[in-house]
Amino acid sequence: MLAKAYSATPRGIGALFVTVEVDRIRAQMPSVTVVGLPDTAVREARDRIFSAIRHLGRRSEPANVVINLAPADERKEGATLDLPMAAAFLAAAGHLPVDRLEKRLLLGELSLEGRLQPVRGVLPIALAARDHGVPEIVLPAANAREAGVVAGLEVVAAATLGQVVEYLRSGTRFEPEALGDGHGRSPLPPPQPDLADVVGQEQARRALEVAAAGGHHLLLMGPPGSGKSMLARRLPGILPPLTAEEALETTCVYSVSTRVPRPSGLLEWRPFRAPHHTVSLAALVGGGANPQPGEVSLAHNGVLFLDELTEFRRDALEGLRQPLEDRVVTVSRARSSLSFPAGFQLVAAANPCPCGHLGDDRRDCLCTPHAVHRYRSRLSGPLVDRIDLQVQVPAVPWRALADDRRGEPSRAVAERVWAARQRQGARLAEGGLRCNADMGPDAIRRWARPDDDGRRLLEQASRALGLSARAWHRILRVARSIADLADAESISAAHVAEAIAYRSLDREAGASART
Structure with missing residues (x-):
């Protein structure tokens, strides 16, 4: 009998969706084969999942089992696929309804006794699942808070393989303590030095x-x-x-x-x-x-x-x-x-x-x-x-x-910084930029042009210090930030002078070149 379960593994800070196919054919000499470019952790999953299934008390007739991880040309890494492999095997053996594995992602590492262990990459997987229209994700209780930050995705948390089986068979849900207040927020940050x-x-x-x-x-x-x-x-x-x-x-x-x-x-x-x-x-x-x-x-x-x-x-x-x-x-x-x-x-x-x-x-x-x-x-x-x-x-x-x-x-400095960032946000939003440091040459020409006195001062400094084109642009970016702190629309010579003062290595190099 053939059964399918659906899962994902982290890929960068995104996700690779994986279809787990299990085909089970009765045989006198049982064997288990995992195909689809599994890494060592995925290949070792067969020992973990069969030990976990034995602790469930489920018995199956000897069979040749082939577990395919699609797409076959992408390498699968980590223990995220333990739970979907176990669920697909149980469905192929007739212990779970095959249709209950549809329209949901399953992920989690299994211990030998069937406990669900937390895995890495849950948040990017949950975000990718929501963006692809997956309505539900079943995962270890220890990962529930992390997945809970994603709006529009149903999170089903379980502590053991047995709880997952019970949920897939009857819809019975378990609410472990790890779910907390359901807001998916981390503890308060440590106090910042002043x-x-x-x-x-x-x-x-x-x-x-x-x-x-x-x-x-x-x-x-x-x-x-x-x-x-x-x-x-x-x-x-x-x-x-x-x-x-x-x-x-x-x-x-x-x-x-x-x-x-x-x-x-x-x-x-x-x-x-x-x-x-x-x-x-x-x-x-x-x-x-x-x-x-x-x-x-x-x-x-x-x-x-x-x-x-x-x-x-x-x-x-x-x-x-x-x-x-x-x-x-x-x-x-x-x-x-x-x-x-x-x-x-x-x-x-x-x-x-x-x-x-x-x-x-x-x-x-x-x-x-x-x-x-x-x-x-x-x-x-x-x-x-x-x-x-x-x-x-x-x-x-x-x-x-x-x-x-x-x-x-x-606190007082942070208030001025916040006000300057608000001015930048209003100005740079049109170009999709975050702050002044992100401005390229075009944005600098548009939003960081100094007045006539400021430009003359920058030209004099460039000749004296031998500034590169990159240093020229960086001085203008800094001058724009200084003007934002002063709530000034235009960049004056005073703003440019302060920005030049923050290029100490350029000044030393210019002084060495003159001597």
Whole structure:
């Protein structure tokens, strides 16, 4: 007897729909064959599902069983297909009505005793199911909260294979505790550190505000202990909250990743990722034998903080160039190509020289000019060119450290950032852009043209500093964000001057060229 069940497996942050066909023919010498490009986890499912079925107390006559996973030319990965394979086998053996497997997706991993274990990629599968008109999804109770964020999709949660069989036979539903309040929301986010804790560093604080207002990448360069990491970790606290669309995108990335805890619902706060400088290219950008999203994708719609930037591997740093520009990572393999979103905001921190004290008034630098040049050359020109704001963070004077006065709190800064983002949204919605950092040359010509004084100043700076075309455009993007913070329609010379002040490496390169 032939029976079919329907399921899906994660594919990038999308889904591959799979039809599970089970054909069972009585035979004296029983065998089980799984075809359709299964990976090791899928091939091993036959042992798990037959153990789970035995624990149900179901007995069947010896038979040759062929399990086909269609489409046959797509590789099937993971344990998501355990439940549909078991259900289709039970239907082929006459223990379930075949028609009850229609118009619903089944997914879940089975333990040997028949308990349903949570699986990865439930949210993208649920979204794809809804978009393709699938009315219902049956899955492990531990995944119910995650699937519950998708409106318009009936979620049936079960803890065991026996509960699924009972539901498919009689319609009896079980409401496990994992369903919670049914809203599919994650716990409250951890408290964000406050900008009020940062002593001094007015220019760096201002640069952080401008970066948040326009979604710009930021490089902080200064001696150890100057507060670079402290500033970077306070950026998420002044960014606007995630929109509903951004929350779904971010949760989809975390849903398919094996490198982070599985989300229990919708992630409603911006992620902050800070990988160690020993991270590999695959871990940073994404990849592996079974491609996984890297740190740049786990920071999607959030902040990627790279401390000690010059200590990162050269190939890892160069691998950032594509996602910084395109906001997406494409992982190509012989049989397929997967894409992961990578719309992160980069904040990088670095020392100015090997000893860390170049320009430090408190301590002498011990590095030779050649050592400084070799140290700085670890950051390639094309990579630095893609970072909109490059800011020097000097050491904090002892007198400032002894002052008990606190700085402006994050809440006040966040309000200005929110207002600036609202102005950008009204202006850029027509072009389908998110913020000023996303503007291309055409959008810059339309929305970021400086006034006459501002243009003359930018031309003078370009000649003096030898700015590239990319640096020219990035200065105008930053100037547009500064104008938005000031609620100004046009970009003035003052806005351009401040934006140029945030290109410290360009200024140093220009000064070196003149000497």
